[in-house]
Amino acid sequence: MSVLLDSDILIEVSRGRNSEILARWSALRGAEGEILYSPVTEAELWAGVRASEYQELTDLLHSLICVPIDKATGRRAGDYLRWYGKSHGVELADALIASAAVLNEATLWTRNRKHYPMTDLKFY
Numbered sequence: 001m002s003v004l005l006d007s008d009i010l011i012e013v014s015r016g017r018n019s020e021i022l023a024r025w026s027a028l029r030g031a032e033g034e035i036l037y038s039p040v041t042e043a044e045l046w047a048g049v050r051a052s053e054y055q056e057l058t059d060l061l062h063s064l065i066c067v068p069i070d071k072a073t074g075r076r077a078g079d080y081l082r083w084y085g086k087s088h089g090v091e092l093a094d095a096l097i098a099s100a101a102v103l104n105e106a107t108l109w110t111r112n113r114k115h116y117p118m119t120d121l122k123f124y
Contacts, residue, residue: 001033003124004067004101006110007044010037014053014060028109028124036065038100040093073099080118088117 005013012021028035042061049057076099077092084090094115101108102120109124110116116123 002036002104002106003028003033004036004038004104004106004108005041006097006108006112007041008111009109010041010045010060014056034065036067036104036106038067038097039069040096042066067100067104069096069100073103076103084117
């Protein structure tokens with residue numbers, strides 16, 4: 001099983017304050033399968049990183065697999081924006097993350113499920 005991590009989960013993992021998230025993280029790290037993230041998540045994390053967290057974030061991201069955003073990802077994200085943008089307020093970043101998860105046959109681990117109304121998306 002592959003799991004794609006949303007930005008909010010990686011923030012919680014790196015700051016280490018939420019014991020429930022950390023327990024699930026530990027279980028995920030010990031399981032078979034790939035742990036993925038998208039370039040959108042990387043951009044969001046670097047935009048908000050504190051200077052004291054640079055090395056920890058670098059190390060964390062190096063331990064994961066960054067999936068590409070390519071033409072197919074952009075196309076699927078565009079479909080999501082057309083289908084759910086007005087009705088659910090889906091924004092570009094979340095459409096790209098959802099698209100990356102679906103096209104990489106991964107479940108999405110997020111605490112913000114309301115941002116992801118896509119019916120073909122599975123959650124961790």
